[in-house]
Amino acid sequence: MKKYYLHNGTENIGPFDLDELKAKGITKSTQVWCEGMENWKEAGNIDELKSIMLVIPPPISKIAESKPVAPIIKKKTNWIGRIMTLAGVALVIIIGLTSVSAYLDNQQNTPPVEAFMTAEDMEAAYPLNYLSAGGEYKENFLGDKIKIKGFIRNSASVTTYKDVVVEVVFYSKTGSEINTEKYTLYEFYSPSTQKEFELKVTNYRNVAEIGWRVVGSVVK
Incomplete structure (x- = not known):
């Protein structure tokens, strides 16, 4: 199967x-x-x-309820009130345009820091965006240990990482986290490469499955 x-x-x-x-x-x-x-x-x-496969039914469309139409009541036009309202709106628009212009001028004079970061700077600042983990695992004969045959992939273009920290997560049958353990892999991971690793961890009671992820590293 x-x-x-x-x-x-x-x-x-x-x-x-x-x-x-x-x-x-x-x-x-x-x-x-x-x-x-x-x-x-x-x-x-x-x-x-x-x-x-789990089939997810479409949402139920709500039928709009008809509402009674309110009667139309004619009223006299208040020209003075209308002129005052228009003058207030115009004043608000002028103040808003002035504020927006000042803000844009300030933004042009103060460019964001990341706009000047090179690819190497970005990779060094955010290593977890470029390091990922995968692989497979199996229990030993007694069922008290789990052997992980995994890999670490470095998708960075120029940066080499080392001492990658892998967090192993133990899940119950309901998908809840039972426990976590962290292991440091004392290896160098060059740009655009994938390197395998092996770990032997304790198999806790009521564990249905495990997974692992990269949670830290050091730039070489």
């Missing part, structure tokens, strides 16, 4: 068989992958998964 991995937006989790996928409540837009597939696909494009 095929087993599929899911992508929850930040990391890959799995693998799961069909019953486990059904319990996850996957929809036709859920990204899945299994051995033999070249790329990730939406679950709705895989025939085997169509029978277990």
